[in-house]
Amino acid sequence: MAEEHVSHLIDAYALGALEPDEVDTVERHLATCAECRAEAERAKTVVAHLLYIAPPATPSPDLRVRTLARIRALANADANDSQRQHDAAVGADADDPANDDAAQASVAVHPLTRTLRSLIASLPGGETVEPVEATLRTLLSEPDCVIWPLNGTDDGPGASARLVGSRRRRRAVLLTSGLRRLTPNQAYQVWFLHGGKPQPNALFSVDRAGRGASIVRASAPLAGFETVAVTPEPAGGSPGPTGPIVLVGALSQ
């Protein structure tokens, strides 16, 4: 290799302090010279250490909320893209005005459209749905919204559920599927467990497909509970669980 080494430029190159023509010279040489490439890597490591010496500082308290809200909007846009790709893959008619209207309407309604749509799709029929849907919209707009899964136990084979809420709030929505229908004098009851002790909460029933939806309001923010569970109880509910747990999920560990 007749070309001269560029050692004399490497440190300034790593610091980003070269002029554009010098950068070209260095990068052309690095493409062909392993020795100088290794030297450049070492210099970049020194420069990387300099990243740590600025004094830390505290931005406005709302920067976290603003940043996460923007990320959630991006997450939703990604999800919508995936949904569109999915629709295209399964042959949904992109020219169908109904599809278009539905997509546009839901985008306008909420930035977390896909999540909301999929949750609404899991709602049972009946008059309880409308307030549940409104509550879901509100909860999903929270920057710290979490969706906790609940799993069916041996006494609730095939059942599953999601609890939509946030750790700092009391209110949440429980959406279930795959639960067996109960007799008219029974209802499912939600329990929040703190220190292993169950606190009684909302009652709900399920439709023929085993789908149920219930707005729950815990006695404290959900961060204060470790577990949520569901049992079948007498129709008016019970102060303590009497039926077997059919669904259970961890709220924190």
Place this chain on the structure above:
Amino acid sequence: MYIVCRRGGATLTGQDSSDTDLVTSVADGDTDALGHLYDRYHRAIYGLCLRVTRDAAAAEEVTQEVFVRLWRSASSFEEERGRVSTWLLRIAHNLALNEVRRRQSRPVIAFDTDWRTEGERIVDSYQAHDPAVATELGERAQAIHAALTQLPELQRKAIELAFFGGLSQAEVAAALGDPLGTVKSRIRVGMQRLRELLLAAGIDEVS
């Protein structure tokens, strides 16, 4: 630790997860994991952006943009190429310099750094506000400060202006009123000496 369902399905994330695990979760679409990384590193990132832009509003904008980049590029992070903190700070440094150039701000010619006490103040600040990363970030910063303090002031100043000011060697020379050749020499000798000092202090090669 709790479970969230997002873009790619259920993912486990928690405040105690490693940086790399959190980045993996972010790549899977876990916004809570991104929140944990924000909590760990936003003050370091904002501090760096503030040092470069010298403007609180611009520094906040850039800090937010760093996390947007993290969201979009998490899947491209390669653990073997370095730490998550270095990766994030490097993104922040590049974006902050771009912002300064975009605004065509006047080049900075001096930073109000008291090199004798700055390292300790940084450690104290991390310990007070960011105990989870105080060891990694604070002690690292203190050790690097200690090495920088041993450089002759003119070498340190040239490196500092190039790095935080985003100035070329010619701009550093113009800002300080020194000949270009002198500035080039200071930067080269200063960087080589700094590397020796960091190695002697046992600061690892892997960034």
